[in-house]
Amino acid sequence: MEPRCEIMKQNKKLGQCFLKDKNIVKKAVNAADINKNDIVLEIGLGKGILTKELAKNAKKVYVIELDMRLEPFAEEVIAEYPNVEIIWNDALKVNLDELNFNKIVANLPYQISSPITFKFLKKDFDVAVLMYQYEFAKRMIAKEGTKEYGRLSVSVQYYANVQFVCKVSPSAFSPKPKVDSAIVKITKKEPNELYYLEDKEFFENVVRALFQHKNKTAKKALINSCHEMGLNRDEIKNMIDTLNNLNLSKFDLNERVFTLNIEKIVELSNMLYRIKNKL
Numbered sequence: 473m474e475p476r477c478e479i480m481k482q483n484k485k486l487g488q489c490f491l492k493d494k495n496i497v498k499k500a501v502n503a504a505d506i507n508k509n510d511i512v513l514e515i516g517l518g519k520g521i522l523t524k525e526l527a528k529n530a531k532k533v534y535v536i537e538l539d540m541r542l543e544p545f546a547e548e549v550i551a552e553y554p555n556v557e558i559i560w561n562d563a564l565k566v567n568l569d570e571l572n573f574n575k576i577v578a579n580l581p582y583q584i585s586s587p588i589t590f591k592f593l594k595k596d597f598d599v600a601v602l603m604y605q606y607e608f609a610k611r612m613i614a615k616e617g618t619k620e621y622g623r624l625s626v627s628v629q630y631y632a633n634v635q636f637v638c639k640v641s642p643s644a645f646s647p648k649p650k651v652d653s654a655i656v657k658i659t660k661k662e663p664n665e666l667y668y669l670e671d672k673e674f675f676e677n678v679v680r681a682l683f684q685h686k687n688k689t690a691k692k693a694l695i696n697s698c699h700e701m702g703l704n705r706d707e708i709k710n711m712i713d714t715l716n717n718l719n720l721s722k723f724d725l726n727e728r729v730f731t732l733n734i735e736k737i738v739e740l741s742n743m744l745y746r747i748k749n750k751l
């Protein structure tokens with residue numbers, strides 16, 4: 473008998489464009505180099521096309537899926553691959569610390585791309601191979617000086633090395649999405665590879681403040697978005713004066729924000745933090 477889901481209406485709000493191209497599925501699994509020691513986390517079961525390929529190669533696969541209408545597909549997958557465990561929940565609400573995985577592979581629901589990526593970056597893992605909307609992937613891997621470089625690029629590349637695997641056309645999915653997609657490979661940096669930060673939260677606030685005005689000079693961006701750092705205009709102006717007087721920094725506050733590399737942004741954040749807290 474045809475599974476119930478064959479007549480299920482796919483929910484676009486849940487990003488339900490399921491993969492049908494097996495070559496793309498294999499590319500994702502190969503990019504993650506899945507082997508029998510791996511415990512893999514996948515977000516979004518769909519009809520299980522990616523889950524099955526992962527389960528064939530891995531020791532165990534956890535899949536977090538929100539839509540319980542997909543249960544018949546889950547039953548079919550588990551009958552064939554008992555090393556699959558489905559967690560019926562919103563991936564944004566699941567406590568990932570309770571799952572012991574070392575790799576992540578997923579054709580993500582694009583509406584949660586940003587929050588789920590930041591949730592992953594807080595975790596330790598060997599590698600994540602993830603499908604994103606193409607434009608989002610380009611922003612993730614963008615380098616300073618390009619038009620795609622922004623808050624996402626800095627926030628992700630601070631914690632991880634990001635590599636473009638391949639572009640994926642709408643015809644790889646059913647139904648076809650209106651946009652191109654891309655597979656990206658994310659490798660977390662080791663703690664000793666990370667630039668030293670005085671304060672993570674303050675760094676995030678500085679990045680947010682700067683990239684609200686990425687075509688302006690760093691000085692103007694900081695003044696215009698001072699509230700993002702919990703400061704008023706006089707306070708930030710005084711801090712900038714102090715910074716200029718110190719004349720220690722490796723950068724020029726008259727540089728445009730989108731030309732600042734991560735090292736310079738970290739340095740700027742640390743200097744401002746020290747001035748603010750009189751350290």
Ligand SMILES: C[S@@+](CC[C@H](N)C(=O)[O-])C[C@H]1O[C@@H](n2cnc3c(N)ncnc32)[C@H](O)[C@@H]1O
Nearest residue numbers: 486490491516517518537538539562563579581
């Ligand atoms: C793009 S489809 C991918 C499905 C399947 N892995 C594939 O490649 O064909 C995204 C899947 O994520 C599920 N989903 C959407 N939002 C979710 C959320 N917040 N938490 C968990 N699953 C979610 C959808 O129901 C859908 O099955």
